Amino acid sequence: MSVQGGSAHESDSTGWVGVVAGEGELPRAMVEAALARGLGVVVVELDLGQPRRSREGGVAPGLEGRVHAHRLSPADWERVVETFSRYAVRAVYAAGKVNRVAASALFEQAAAGEGRALFERGRFLEDQDLSRLFAEALEQRGIRLGSQHELLGHLLAQPGVLTRRPPDAREAADIEVGRRLAREVAALDIGQTVVVRHGTVLAVEAAAEGTDATIRRAGRLAGPGSVVVKVSRPDQDPRFDTPVIGPETLRAMRAARASCLAVEAHRCLLLHRERVVRAADRAGIALVAF
Numbered sequence: 001m002s003v004q005g006g007s008a009h010e011s012d013s014t015g016w017v018g019v020v021a022g023e024g025e026l027p028r029a030m031v032e033a034a035l036a037r038g039l040g041v042v043v044v045e046l047d048l049g050q051p052r053r054s055r056e057g058g059v060a061p062g063l064e065g066r067v068h069a070h071r072l073s074p075a076d077w078e079r080v081v082e083t084f085s086r087y088a089v090r091a092v093y094a095a096g097k098v099n100r101v102a103a104s105a106l107f108e109q110a111a112a113g114e115g116r117a118l119f120e121r122g123r124f125l126e127d128q129d130l131s132r133l134f135a136e137a138l139e140q141r142g143i144r145l146g147s148q149h150e151l152l153g154h155l156l157a158q159p160g161v162l163t164r165r166p167p168d169a170r171e172a173a174d175i176e177v178g179r180r181l182a183r184e185v186a187a188l189d190i191g192q193t194v195v196v197r198h199g200t201v202l203a204v205e206a207a208a209e210g211t212d213a214t215i216r217r218a219g220r221l222a223g224p225g226s227v228v229v230k231v232s233r234p235d236q237d238p239r240f241d242t243p244v245i246g247p248e249t250l251r252a253m254r255a256a257r258a259s260c261l262a263v264e265a266h267r268c269l270l271l272h273r274e275r276v277v278r279a280a281d282r283a284g285i286a287l288v289a290f
Helices: 026-036 077-086 102-109 111-120 126-139 148-155 169-187 211-219 248-254 273-283
Strands: 015-020 040-046 067-072 091-095 193-197 200-204 229-230 259-264 286-289
Touching: 015 077, 026 040, 026 091, 040 077, 067 077, 077 126, 091 148, 091 193, 091 248, 111 148, 111 211, 169 193, 169 229, 169 259, 193 211, 211 229, 211 248, 248 259, 248 273, 273 286
Parallel strands: 015 040, 015 091, 040 067, 229 259, 259 286
Antiparallel strands: 193 200, 193 229
């Protein structure tokens, strides 16, 4: 896919930035934040060989003429980096969920080029290590991989109760159970979300699953009133994977009849905050950042 804009030299004097876009709404928010600062934006949407699940159908719709967008396989890092180099990009930001299973399969199938080299070096490493290998590939070409907080810091959840209704005593107790367990699970890089009800753990997020699927799975196991707790990893690298909640999270909670969502303040991004809080208030869901 290619959305045409002006040439690189026609960009604002502040220059161009790149966005590596996975699934979900975060890449779009990243692009809009960059545009709001007067930056030119080059987007590489990662093609995992699967239909995209984001409700908008991609990052670029509605932004024609303002961004350059390309769709490339994550296994072909050489083309990804070359694309950014072509526009003299000096800072790249990564955003959005990447299906680990699909991405690993693409790396295994890569026959040559930078993608194969990265895979051979990182085949026994964790996801975060593979991400850092990509950062090294960018740095070798003079491109910095920036923290998501640089463009999206205004979306970080602030401490306190965000909805009209605070957690009740039972929900507060479940939050404490969830916080302790979620931090242990996150430290093992298994997942970042747990769902608790009356002190019983209903679901623990699997690395390849995602928060919304975890919430829905928990909803099939118990009645209403579950508490969802989401944390960051102790070694969370803000360049790659800041925890995110948004409208899809609230939809999953309503479907699961969950009653409370607790997230880690200053370390979790809240997309469409006003929409999310209104939806939570209408559904009687308590939302708190601890």
